[in-house]
Amino acid sequence: MVGTSKPAPLNHVPRSMTSSPLRVSSPRHGCPVTVVTAVQSGAAPLSPEVTQTGGGAGMKLLTHNLLCSNVRGLRPGGGFPLRIQASDVSVRPVPFNAAFVARLVPRLRWGALLEAAESLGHPSELPPEPAPDYEGDEAFLRRVHHVLLEVEVLEGFLQCPDSGRQFPISRGIPNMLLSEEEA
Amino acid sequence: MCIECKVYSTTVRFLLYIIFLRYVFRMEHEATQLEKQHVHSVYENTAAYFNDLQSKAWPRVRNFLLEQKPGSLIADIGCGTGKYLSVNNQVYNIGCDYCGPLVEIARKKDEEVLVCDNLNLPFRDQCFNAVISIGVIHHFSTKQRRIKAIKEMARVLIPGGQMMIYVWAMEQKNRRFEKQDVLVPWNKALCSRHFSESNQSGDKGEFVHAVKSQDIHPAQLVISDCSYQTNLQPEIDSKHSHNMDHCLSRACCMKISEEENRFYSALGRSFRSWFFSTSLDESALRKQADKMKPPKNEGDWANSTVPIQHSRHCSLDLGHRGTLLKEQSLDDDDVFVESLSLKKTQWSSATDALRDLSLNGGHQSVAQSKSEEASCINGPVEDRDYSCGCNKDGAGKSNASKSSFKRTSTTDSTDSALDSAVSVGDQTDATLDTKAFMRYYHVFREGELCSLVEESVPELQILSSCYDHGNWCIIAEKRGT
Numbered sequence: 001m002v003g004t005s006k007p008a009p010l011n012h013v014p015r016s017m018t019s020s021p022l023r024v025s026s027p028r029h030g031c032p033v034t035v036v037t038a039v040q041s042g043a044a045p046l047s048p049e050v051t052q053t054g055g056g057a058g059m060k061l062l063t064h065n066l067l068c069s070n071v072r073g074l075r076p077g078g079g080f081p082l083r084i085q086a087s088d089v090s091v092r093p094v095p096f097n098a099a100f101v102a103r104l105v106p107r108l109r110w111g112a113l114l115e116a117a118e119s120l121g122h123p124s125e126l127p128p129e130p131a132p133d134y135e136g137d138e139a140f141l142r143r144v145h146h147v148l149l150e151v152e153v154l155e156g157f158l159q160c161p162d163s164g165r166q167f168p169i170s171r172g173i174p175n176m177l178l179s180e181e182e183a
Numbered sequence: 184m185c186i187e188c189k190v191y192s193t194t195v196r197f198l199l200y201i202i203f204l205r206y207v208f209r210m211e212h213e214a215t216q217l218e219k220q221h222v223h224s225v226y227e228n229t230a231a232y233f234n235d236l237q238s239k240a241w242p243r244v245r246n247f248l249l250e251q252k253p254g255s256l257i258a259d260i261g262c263g264t265g266k267y268l269s270v271n272n273q274v275y276n277i278g279c280d281y282c283g284p285l286v287e288i289a290r291k292k293d294e295e296v297l298v299c300d301n302l303n304l305p306f307r308d309q310c311f312n313a314v315i316s317i318g319v320i321h322h323f324s325t326k327q328r329r330i331k332a333i334k335e336m337a338r339v340l341i342p343g344g345q346m347m348i349y350v351w352a353m354e355q356k357n358r359r360f361e362k363q364d365v366l367v368p369w370n371k372a373l374c375s376r377h378f379s380e381s382n383q384s385g386d387k388g389e390f391v392h393a394v395k396s397q398d399i400h401p402a403q404l405v406i407s408d409c410s411y412q413t414n415l416q417p418e419i420d421s422k423h424s425h426n427m428d429h430c431l432s433r434a435c436c437m438k439i440s441e442e443e444n445r446f447y448s449a450l451g452r453s454f455r456s457w458f459f460s461t462s463l464d465e466s467a468l469r470k471q472a473d474k475m476k477p478p479k480n481e482g483d484w485a486n487s488t489v490p491i492q493h494s495r496h497c498s499l500d501l502g503h504r505g506t507l508l509k510e511q512s513l514d515d516d517d518v519f520v521e522s523l524s525l526k527k528t529q530w531s532s533a534t535d536a537l538r539d540l541s542l543n544g545g546h547q548s549v550a551q552s553k554s555e556e557a558s559c560i561n562g563p564v565e566d567r568d569y570s571c572g573c574n575k576d577g578a579g580k581s582n583a584s585k586s587s588f589k590r591t592s593t594t595d596s597t598d599s600a601l602d603s604a605v606s607v608g609d610q611t612d613a614t615l616d617t618k619a620f621m622r623y624y625h626v627f628r629e630g631e632l633c634s635l636v637e638e639s640v641p642e643l644q645i646l647s648s649c650y651d652h653g654n655w656c657i658i659a660e661k662r663g664t
Contacts, residue, residue, distance in 0.1 A: 056290060056291065056293075057290055057293045057294075057295070059295075059297070060295060062275060063277055063295055063297070066256070066277070066306050066307060066310045066311075067297075067305050067306060067307075068305060068306065068307045069305065070299075070303045070304065070305045080307055099253065099254065100253060100254050100273065102254070103252075103253065103254025103255075104254055104256075104275070107256060107310070109307075167305075171287065171290065172290055173283075173286055173287065173290050173296060173297055173298060174297040174298070174305075175283070175297070175298040175299075176279075176297060176298065176299040176300075176305035177281070177298055177299060177300055178300070178303060180215070183300070183302075183303055
């Protein structure tokens with residue numbers, strides 16, 4: 001099975017349920033977990049750990065792609081990309097808009113996006129670089145759409161690669177405030 | 184020069200430099216302290232009330248956002264509860280704010296938000312197509328911090344990207360701020376939730392509507408929650424003696440714990456030495472009485488919102504002593520004159536107060552201007568939500584209010600206010616349980632924002648600038664290709 005790192009689960013999530021956010025809790029040992037994605041991608045086997053909750057919104061990977069550490073005294077570029085350590089990830093369908101996604105692609109730091117998707121257990125099936133004709137490639141755009149906008153980090157940390165400083169994400173809100181000493 | 188002299192002058196220069204550095208650091212520290220006390224903590228504590236407000240997006244800001252190309256990345260720096268984040272769904276909006284509780288509210292509305300500091304944005308360079316800063320940088324207490332805030336926003340803009348900034352203007356239609364650096368009490372009465380409680384109109388968020396339905400003077404309504412609750416008529420308050428009884432309560436809006444007084448005195452002194460014409464001044468509290476209707480029941484008052492105070496401060500900074508910017512009659516003078524230092528000693532000095540009052544002249548009629556202001560606060564963008572659309576009404580009412588307030592205002596003599604102030608000082612903390620949320624603003628003069636950008640943020644080119652309902656607004660573009 002593509003993208004799964006766990007044995008096939010026992011139950012499928014019915015399509016009717018995919019409109020609600022699915023909460024995925026990472027197992028204690030930190031193995032990434034596959035998640036049922038939105039209707040467009042079709043139903044896929046769910047791991048037993050998936051719980052369906054009301055779930056609030058979380059930090060999207062598009063936001064993460066723009067974030068960098070603002071700690072003082074970093075090497076140039078040393079604050080990007082932030083490493084995600086997520087303890088609570090949710091997936092929520094978002095209406096797909098091909099033109100919208102196509103315009104976002106050139107703005108992205110592609111490597112950071114792939115890395116982030118991997119770290120959340122969404123090996124994104126994306127190529128190392130966008131193909132030159134990406135704008136017309138709907139399948140590609142849908143995969144980009146999925147990782148950018150449908151995967152949300154509700155709880156966890158964003159870690160500065162250079163300084164190791166951890167910025168918490170609580171209830172889907174990253175807190176990038178530095179203390180007075182750090183600022 | 185001989186060796187001794189050389190050594191001496193070098194040492195002196197070195198010491199002066201050290202002292203200068205210490206002042207600079209202390210200045211920065213005090214600036215952050217001021218903002219912590221009078222911006223951040225106020226927003227944190229009042230965030231719950233913002234939730235209920237039917238905040239309207241300003242039309243110009245809306246248009247700016249709607250004009251952005253689909254697929255754009257847009258940042259709202261200082262987004263508060265995120266009302267601008269849902270204006271244009273063809274773009275990707277990120278909001279950020281220093282205030283966690285406000286950001287939580289935005290998050291619940293499913294907006295993409297984070298908590299951060301405008302002075303140190305956690306975004307990589309040149310990643311946004313557009314940035315908006317609506318009613319934010321007027322909360323920074325020094326020019327350097329305001330510049331830094333704008334520079335940070337310019338940093339995250341792509342070349343050719345545009346930025347829109349809204350700040351509260353010093354020049355207001357019906358009044359003038361006495362100073363550029365002011366503390367404005369947060370008025371719970373402006374919040375819709377409060378309205379539905381106190382007005383019993385069940386109407387949320389429509390200030391004007393509430394006023395109409397209750398047929399109560401806008402100024403009264405806004406100014407004093409307590410008066411509203413007790414349904415006092417203006418005439419009642421004209422009695423000096425009544426004021427005497429309740430001045431205490433009025434005055435206790437101003438949080439004057441000993442510690443704060445010391446803090447403010449020190450702060451005032453420090454700032455006075457560092458700032459010039461727009462510095463934060465030491466001050467005595469000006470009497471508020473004309474605006475504040477004393478509550479019958481002190482208990483009620485204690486639970487009520489903080490009325491808008493019109494404290495006047497002695498202008499101690501250079502060159503602006505006693506200067507009042509007036510383009511209209513005294514009657515229309517501005518009420519937002521608050522300044523920092525709530526010196527207890529000054530409060531208890533009746534002579535000072537009297538002198539202040541006499542200097543102030545007709546500032547008692549601040550009530551009158553307040554009547555328009557209260558209902559039609561052409562204030563910072565966030566407050567204007569409350570007063571949206573009420574200008575007409577305010578204007579309509581102003582004449583009526585003027586007369587009634589003139590009557591009323593004479594009642595609130597400084598004497599009574601001061602006497603009350605004195606007595607407040609004697610009160611135990613137990614009675615001063617009303618927290619006075621005073622928000623710090625640096626209101627901008629005409630052209631000040633433009634000059635700031637032109638002089639200190641060369642990476643931005645100003646495209647347009649205008650005055651919009653009591654705010655100065657600029658749109659600037661990041662230079663480069």
